[in-house]
Amino acid sequence: MHQYKKYRFGIGRSRESASRVVPTKAVKVCASGLLALSGTCAYAQSSVTLYGIVDGGLTYTNNSGGHSVVQASSGGRGSSRWGFRGVEDLGGGTSAVFQLENGFNMMTGTSLQNSREFGRMAMVGLKNRYGQLTMGRQDDVMITYLGSYAASVMFGGALAARAGDLDNGFADYKLNNLVKFTSESFHGLTFGGIYGFGGVAGSMGQGQVWGLGARYASGPFSVGAAYHHINNPAVTYFDGSAAAVSNTAFTNPVSNPIFKGYTSATSMDLYGLGASYNWGRSTLAATVTRTQFNAVKKTTTTPVGDIDPVVSSAEVAYKLMLLPSLSLASAFAYTKAEGAKYEQLSVGVQNFLSKSTSVYLISAWQHASGTNSMGQKAVANLNLLTASTTPNQVALKIGLTHTF
Template sequence: MKMKFLLLAAVGITNLSAFAQSSVTLYGIIDEGVNYNSNAGGERLYNLSSGVLNGSRWGLRGREDLGSGLTALFVLESGFDVNNGRLGQGGLIFGRQAYVGLSSQYGTVTLGRQYDMVVDNLGQFEVGDQWGGYMAAHPADLDNFNNTYRVNNEIKYTSKPIGGLTFGGAYSLGGVAGNVSRNQIWSIGANYANGPLLAGVGYLNVRNPNVSFYGGGGSPAATVNGVPGSNLGSSPVISGYASAHTLQVIGAGGAYTFGAATFGATYSNTKFMSLGDRSSGPVPAGGISGTPTFNNAEVNFKYQITPALVAGVAYDYTHNSGASGQSSATYNQESAGADYFLSKRTDVYTVATFQQAHGTDSTGKTAVASINQLTPSTSNHQVAVRFGVRHKF
């Protein structure tokens, strides 16, 4: 009997040890607040909205120690709207992230729906990913620094830090029989951390972006007479470029912290290449061609006033060269905000953004102000203000 008891105890200890080497964590964010839009299609608008500073979400994150320095990992993350309980990302159950992978001393390899390398290495430097939320992001999030779009079917490698340097690459298979390049997405990037200095670079290349990238968030626009509908959204900053054969983004960014102050900056060069490809998306009446190029530059500053209170300001400049035969467009945007933490998990915040537009937009019309993810203005200027509360669990 004593021997039997010892054997049972040994088995129990072994099982406890196995459980101790693996973990699954439930986590999430609920972000809700009141918005004011000075010109939403010609009218003032007051409304509740979910997920401005951070997208409201819940997720599961797991790890298992496989021994010899090898670890299995997974993430399943679902976005939702607090106001109506509706799923985000076009109704996908795990539309924010869904991947599995292995990690070792040589780095991490993951497979599934993930972020691209521009997001991983540059998102942190844009004010939209800090205290500003999507209302302070670059117009139409044209360079995806604010992570509006994810990548399906992606194989990603991320290195371990080497002297402060981390690098990686990702490739998404297009999945089209007989055409390896169609719908393919690939990106590379690196970042460097050394005390108060942080810096990053990234490159993103997307074939048939209207379908593979903008249409990858669930419920893509229907195909009509063999031509895919537009998935580029309602912002006239980029909505006219659904027929681009290739999207290319080159970006760089950095930040330097001096005491309680942090200075940051980003730059991106975004091209909608070879417009007029009907296999990618609809072509506007009268046709469109060329390669419009956006140059975007942002400078931002934040100050940790107290351990619980941070405030910041930012300026963003966007210039679009325009398609062939079109004039250029310019967007100037200023943002300011403050975030006060009531506890480690709950904070209240406010953000204000002003945008002014000049020139001709992607649709060939006079450019109007179009703050990211808000209803565009009917004039060349727009003001948006947000008061919100965020809880993390």
């Protein structure tokens, strides 16, 4: 999706030389004991890559809590971030890998993801010819195997995410304490799984997560599928401060009324299927997802209890490269919740000024009908914006993004 320039620093160099762009160097490692006495040494190939995106612009919203507003906003086409990724050749086809990634608000300079230093990614692991096994704070299987089919990733950013990004097509939600396996490609097939440790004393399953995913690509066609199960989603998925307890006060971590009333669920299950086809300068993609909340608890901020509501979404997206540096794209998404329906149209134009810098224009419209998760008349609420006070909401963003 994005081309990153790679700034590699030799391991063991001085601070002065490490600040320059240098080629990867071999690191000399001498064994201890008899091997050291005999002068035997191993040479490990290591590199560290610095990368990032700086993205900002202006967003107009026709109805934000009852009023129109123009705001300076960070992260429209791609969330602003910076990070390091590294690899060390351990020999025998095995490598050690790590990645640390920070998300930040470009307009204020503050860290996102609840002010975490490396809230977007913090992982370490091993990789060989069969795949990669990592542990830490990471992406789930939905974004890993279905993200490339989503309009939000293809062109539209946060504004184009389906139904508040409940199905994580734009990777708004990260998972802690995760062990993740991702296979290499075997004749076009990749697959993997995740397991997240809850870490709650006396209740191993309270914050438990597990999931599976796969994708197959052959020529211009690809298809992917994913499923994951999440216990205590208020904390585990939505990053809340405490689990919900029936008939008590509950600090709801979600503001979007499309599913705010369901976040006190005991668990949730997400299913997804996506596919794409490329021909010439065109790409057509489609995604279908289903999210089921299990045993929702009635609390002060989730007014309906003892239900198992379902939120399903379907999306079709099309992207055309009009010129090597200019793209035009559009998508339509339909979401059906328990008592409400949401229709969403997104359009985007992106013009690359260079390999690293582009300007873009993204617009989105959402229409709501029925009764939302809070038992109120449904209103529109595009992802990451303040909800409208009417069934309709329109937003327009113009921005500049630079990758490094």
